[in-house]
Amino acid sequence: MVTTVYPGPAVYERRLFQPRVGVADAESIVSWVQGERLYCDVRSTVAPDGRRRFRMGFAGPLHHHPATGEVEWEHAIAAGAAFGAADVGRLAPIPGWGLLETGRDLDYVELWERDETADGPVLEYLGRDERGRAGLFVSVGDRCGLALADDAVEGRPASVHLGRRRGHEWIAQHTAWASDPPFGFAITPGPGAGFSVSWRTGAPTTADIHFHHDWSTP
Incomplete structure (x- = not known):
């Protein structure tokens, strides 16, 4: 059986998004707050004045599908631009740093750095x-x-x-x-x-x- 990591409570910042076909996304700033079961994700761009501008966000339960070894970010609440695909992938730990995510439907790789300052109840x-x-x-x-x-x-x-x-x-x-x-x-x-x-x-x-x-x- 293929396995995946179900992340524990943490805050992550995306450092890389690279599709298998196409160019890397160097414009978006993505932050992800993960609880025991629920998550919240906001994706922004940087405006000409240097401020962060909201582009899209979504939140809901994070599901683990043992049969496929995948996790699914359910968009129970979504705002802004449409995401346009199922948010499903696999997660693997990068010890001492964060997570590697590989997508299924979009066929991509993402790197998530854990914010070590975000810790507590x-x-x-x-x-x-x-x-x-x-x-x-x-x-x-x-x-x-x-x-x-x-x-x-x-x-x-x-x-x-x-x-x-x-x-x-x-x-x-x-x-x-x-x-x-x-x-x-x-x-x-x-x-x-x-x-x-x-x-x-x-x-x-x-x-x-x-x-x-x-x-x-x-």
Whole structure:
């Protein structure tokens, strides 16, 4: 049986994307927060002013398929440009450095460097609000990912955000929302393994969102 590594909680930065046919992607900046089961991934480009600009992001459960030796990043919540293919591949450890990923459908190689400064307690929540909209939060130490499905009532498209802890709140540094300076938010555990998002200064919305626990996909 072909085996693969199921990554433990960590934060990774992509250092190489090389398709078998074509040129390497030297433009995208990709960051990945991986919890015990949930993940959050944001892909950006660098604008002429040197700032990081959101291009796409996705989040959800990371599945392991023992029969094929593959892992699958389920895009339970996706924002920005379309990914355009199944996100399935194999992972192999690079001792003392990170991971080597080889793709199935896209036939590529990626190198992921583990951020050794991102270490500490893991929190992860996946739930739905009162209208059935999905929400996800995952954190490793002082790094986090937050993803919200689209909200037609409030007129907000789906969004994915990566950030860091600052005091008692999280600051979204790489985000689908235009926000300068970066906005803050707080995560509060709720009953039955649910959670709430409370917005801080700079957020484009003010109403708290409450999610009840739900490990199923949107």
